[in-house]
Amino acid sequence: MTPAPLDLTALLADYDAVRQWAIQSMFDTMEDFCEGTVIVDHEARIVWINARYAARFGFADPASAIGRPVEEVIPHSQMRDVVRHGKPQLLDIMQAAGQESLVVTRLPLKDKTGQVVGAIGFALFDQLQSLSPIVAKFSRLKEELASAQESLAQARKPKYSFDSFIGSGEAATEVKRRARRAAQMDSPVLLLGETGTGKEVLAHAIHAASARAGKPLVSLNMAAIPETLLEAELFGAVAGAYSGLERKGRIGKFELADGGTLFLDEMGELPLALQSKLLRVLQDKEFEPLGANKVIRADVRIIAATSAPLAQQVESGAFRADLFYRLNVLTIETPPLRHRVEDLPALCAAVLEGLALTCGVRHISAAAVEYLRHYHWPGNVRELRNVLERAIMLSDHSELQVEDLAPLIDAGTLRTPLAVADQDYQSAMKAFERRLLEDALKSAGGRAALAAQRLGIGRATLYKKMTALGINR
Numbered sequence: 001m002t003p004a005p006l007d008l009t010a011l012l013a014d015y016d017a018v019r020q021w022a023i024q025s026m027f028d029t030m031e032d033f034c035e036g037t038v039i040v041d042h043e044a045r046i047v048w049i050n051a052r053y054a055a056r057f058g059f060a061d062p063a064s065a066i067g068r069p070v071e072e073v074i075p076h077s078q079m080r081d082v083v084r085h086g087k088p089q090l091l092d093i094m095q096a097a098g099q100e101s102l103v104v105t106r107l108p109l110k111d112k113t114g115q116v117v118g119a120i121g122f123a124l125f126d127q128l129q130s131l132s133p134i135v136a137k138f139s140r141l142k143e144e145l146a147s148a149q150e151s152l153a154q155a156r157k158p159k160y161s162f163d164s165f166i167g168s169g170e171a172a173t174e175v176k177r178r179a180r181r182a183a184q185m186d187s188p189v190l191l192l193g194e195t196g197t198g199k200e201v202l203a204h205a206i207h208a209a210s211a212r213a214g215k216p217l218v219s220l221n222m223a224a225i226p227e228t229l230l231e232a233e234l235f236g237a238v239a240g241a242y243s244g245l246e247r248k249g250r251i252g253k254f255e256l257a258d259g260g261t262l263f264l265d266e267m268g269e270l271p272l273a274l275q276s277k278l279l280r281v282l283q284d285k286e287f288e289p290l291g292a293n294k295v296i297r298a299d300v301r302i303i304a305a306t307s308a309p310l311a312q313q314v315e316s317g318a319f320r321a322d323l324f325y326r327l328n329v330l331t332i333e334t335p336p337l338r339h340r341v342e343d344l345p346a347l348c349a350a351v352l353e354g355l356a357l358t359c360g361v362r363h364i365s366a367a368a369v370e371y372l373r374h375y376h377w378p379g380n381v382r383e384l385r386n387v388l389e390r391a392i393m394l395s396d397h398s399e400l401q402v403e404d405l406a407p408l409i410d411a412g413t414l415r416t417p418l419a420v421a422d423q424d425y426q427s428a429m430k431a432f433e434r435r436l437l438e439d440a441l442k443s444a445g446g447r448a449a450l451a452a453q454r455l456g457i458g459r460a461t462l463y464k465k466m467t468a469l470g471i472n473r
């Protein structure tokens with residue numbers, strides 16, 4: 001005979017009785033099987049603890065634990081948190097010094113009006129072996145978090161000091177003098193200079209020698225972040241506040257740099273809308289993250305750098321004049337390498353010394369240094385490093401010679417007479433324009449916006465010219 005189907009409706013008619021019975025039964029089972037039970041009042045004082053649990057914490061008589069603040073008996077207890085916030089902690093791992101870890105559940109106890117009157121805690125396991133995969137994952141995540149935090153802290157420390165800025169000629173000495181003065185002050189610093197002239201080196205050195213040295217140095221390259229993500233990157237965002245690949249909330253660079261220095265590289269790339277937000281932060285020292293209704297205060301010193309002609313951008317309306325004046329307090333211009341060739345011997349020596357560890361000890365002949373003086377160095381010290389590094393890789397000479405360097409230097413940028421003999425004016429101008437745009441794009445790493453900015457023309461104009469001249473990026 002098939003059994004009659006269960007009459008759920010009839011059962012649930014007495015739902016309250018079932019619930020009472022289930023609560024009682026669950027409580028008895030938990031008490032019997034778990035490693036320990038504790039109940040605290042609304043001030044997180046113990047009102048009840050079972051004998052086994054009390055004994056684990058050194059209280060032979062559970063009565064002697066009654067009335068004590070819970071942490072006095074169970075040192076790592078989070079019961080106070082549950083009482084305070086009224087939220088259950090369904091599963092947690094409690095690590096007690098010198099003891100096995102415990103898996104615990106903590107639940108708030110509420111009266112009929114919903115008021116929290118205490119909390120009950122169950123220690124479910126002290127033999128964590130049965131949970132070893134979860135615990136192993138938990139420990140691994142904790143280790144990963146610790147190492148990520150450590151490398152983040154490292155990344156926020158300055159990499160360079162004033163000694164890293166090589167050069168003792170007049171121009172380099174003046175740059176270092178101004179930068180040392182800037183380190184003594186707290187106003188914004190504006191670093192102007194071609195690419196590869198050491199603006200980032202100086203920004204690090206200024207921070208390292210300033211009163212903020214113990215606090216983070218956070219860097220952001222405006223040209224490297226898509227415009228749509230820049231606001232969240234700078235000011236932070238609550239989850240889902242912006243549409244990007246990542247819709248999670250994020251802490252902005254301003255908040256990360258609190259108390260320290262924020263190095264904003266390629267400042268000229270900051271879109272106009274964000275320029276006004278940045279200006280407000282500089283004036284009021286506070287800002288609102290994207291999608292948040294709260295205002296955050298941040299005490300941050302700005303060091304801005306750009307290789308674009310910022311003053312020209314102000315004139316053309318691409319950069320706000322008020323922000324420019326706000327930033328243009330302590331301005332330092334890093335000279336291009338071709339204007340300080342007197343520093344070439346020292347720079348070569350420093351670069352070769354830096355590479356000695358990985359590439360072996362190498363020197364450079366006086367004739368080779370002399371040869372380097374005549375080059376235009378559009379990529380400045382960065383390009384010098386690159387040329388020397390490649391020369392070392394390709395040559396076996398312990399002392400680099402002219403013939404090791406000559407093939408590595410872009411002869412197109414040497415100051416040679418223009419080959420215009422067979423060309424009419426129109427085609428010579430076209431050839432010149434093509435080379436100018438190609439060089440600008442190359443030195444801007446293919447970024448049309450940056451190339452246009454450096455040339456002082458609009459992005460749309462650049463694209464039009466590129467199409468007309470058949471230039472691909």
Ligand SMILES: Nc1ncnc2c1ncn2[C@@H]1O[C@H](COP(=O)(O)OP(=O)(O)OP(=O)(O)O)[C@@H](O)[C@H]1O
Pocket residue numbers: 164165166167193194195196197198199200201202265305306307350381382385
């Ligand atoms: N005066 C200097 N002394 C020693 N190394 C330098 C100097 N200037 C630049 N360098 C080296 O050249 C490279 C580029 O320097 P840095 O990044 O500071 O230039 P930058 O002006 O910030 O360039 P960009 O505008 O492209 O960001 C780095 O490897 C740096 O160590």
